[in-house]
Amino acid sequence: MTLEVRNLSKSFGGLRAVSDVSITVRPGTIHSILGPNGAGKTTLFNVVTGALPPTSGSVHLMGVDVTGRRPDELVYKGLARTFQRTSIFPSVTVAQNVALALRSRMKLNTSMRVDGDARQLIESETLRVLGAVGLASQAHTTAGQLSHGSQHALDIAIGLALSPKFLLMDEPLAGMSRGDRERIASVIRSLRDEHQLTVVLVEHDVDIVMRLSDTITVMQNGAVIAEDEPLAIQKSPIVKRAYLSGEIAA
Ligand SMILES: Nc1ncnc2c1ncn2[C@@H]1O[C@H](COP(=O)(O)OP(=O)(O)OP(=O)(O)O)[C@@H](O)[C@H]1O
Ligand SMILES: [Mg+2]
Known part of the structure; x- marks a missing residue:
C-alpha cells in the first residue's frame, strides 16, 4: 500500500x-x-x-x-492531487463543483443525461466529501463567494472525490x-x-x-x-x- x-x-x-x-x-x-x-x-x-x-x-x-x-x-x-492554485469554478455552487469533478472522473460528458445510479453516486459522494472538509452547510453557496480558506477546502473536497488512497x-x-x-x-x-x-x-x-x-x-x-x-x-x-x-x- x-x-x-x-x-x-x-x-x-x-x-x-x-x-x-x-x-x-x-x-x-x-x-x-x-x-x-x-x-x-x-x-x-x-x-x-x-x-x-x-x-x-x-x-x-x-x-x-x-x-x-x-x-x-x-x-x-x-492517486489524486490538489494544485498550488485553486482549480475551482467560481460561478457555480460548491456542490456543482464537486459534481463536475466527479462526472469528469466517471468519464461522463457533462451534457449527457446521467442515469439514476450515477446521479445517486454523485449526490452521495458530494455530500461525503463536503462533510469531510466542513463545507456541508455551504453546498449551495456560489463557490466564488466562499472565503479564501473555504475555497481551498473545496479544492481538497474535489481531490477527495472518488476516494483516493x-x-x-x-x-x-x-x-x-x-x-x-x-x-x-x-x-x-x-x-x-x-x-x-x-x-x-x-x-x-x-x-x-x-x-x-x-x-x-x-x-x-x-x-x-x-x-x-x-x-x-x-x-x-x-x-x-x-x-x-x-x-x-x-
Ligand atoms: N515546465 C517547465 N519548463 C522549464 N522549467 C521548469 C518547468 N517547470 C519547472 N521548471 C523549473 O524547474 C525548477 C523547479 O521548479 P518547481 O516548480 O518544481 O519548484 P518548487 O519546489 O515547486 O518551487 P515553489 O516552492 O516556488 O513552488 C525551477 O527552476 C523551475 O523554473
Ligand atoms: Mg511549487
Whole structure:
C-alpha cells in the first residue's frame, strides 16, 4: 500500500529540476516535502501524478509500476492531487463543483443525461466529501463567494472525490490567514486520522509541517538532502546549514 518513487529525474533542457529522487511514502501517514522555491517539489508532483513524463526513474503505486500513466488513470488507481492554485469554478455552487469533478472522473460528458445510479453516486459522494472538509452547510453557496480558506477546502473536497488512497497536496495553505491555515491543517490531519488517507504535502509553513507530518523529506536543487521525522529534521545540521536555520531554529 505504498507510494514509491525510485531514482526519479526530470530535466527541462539543461536544467535538472528533479535529480535522482527516491522517496517511500508509508500508508496512513502525512509525508511532507520541504524545500526552497525552485527546489523541484511541484515538478516531482507533476511527474508522480502523470502530468509530465520522467527523464528517468520510476513511480510505483502499491507495488505496481505506474511510470508514465496518465493522470486520469492514476486517479482510478487511487492517486489524486490538489494544485498550488485553486482549480475551482467560481460561478457555480460548491456542490456543482464537486459534481463536475466527479462526472469528469466517471468519464461522463457533462451534457449527457446521467442515469439514476450515477446521479445517486454523485449526490452521495458530494455530500461525503463536503462533510469531510466542513463545507456541508455551504453546498449551495456560489463557490466564488466562499472565503479564501473555504475555497481551498473545496479544492481538497474535489481531490477527495472518488476516494483516493493517496492525496498529493501542493501548498494547500498558500496565501491564507493564520485562522484559515489552522482550519485547513486540521482538515488535513483528519484526512489521515479519520479517513485513512495517505497525504503527501508540499507546504512552506514550516510550523504546521512540523506539527502535522510523520515524515519530512527536504529537497534542494532537485535533490533530496534529508529525510526523517520532524524532530530530527528540526535538529539536522545539514538542513539547518542548507536552508532552514532561521525558520526552524526560531
Ligand atoms: N515546465 C517547465 N519548463 C522549464 N522549467 C521548469 C518547468 N517547470 C519547472 N521548471 C523549473 O524547474 C525548477 C523547479 O521548479 P518547481 O516548480 O518544481 O519548484 P518548487 O519546489 O515547486 O518551487 P515553489 O516552492 O516556488 O513552488 C525551477 O527552476 C523551475 O523554473
Ligand atoms: Mg511549487
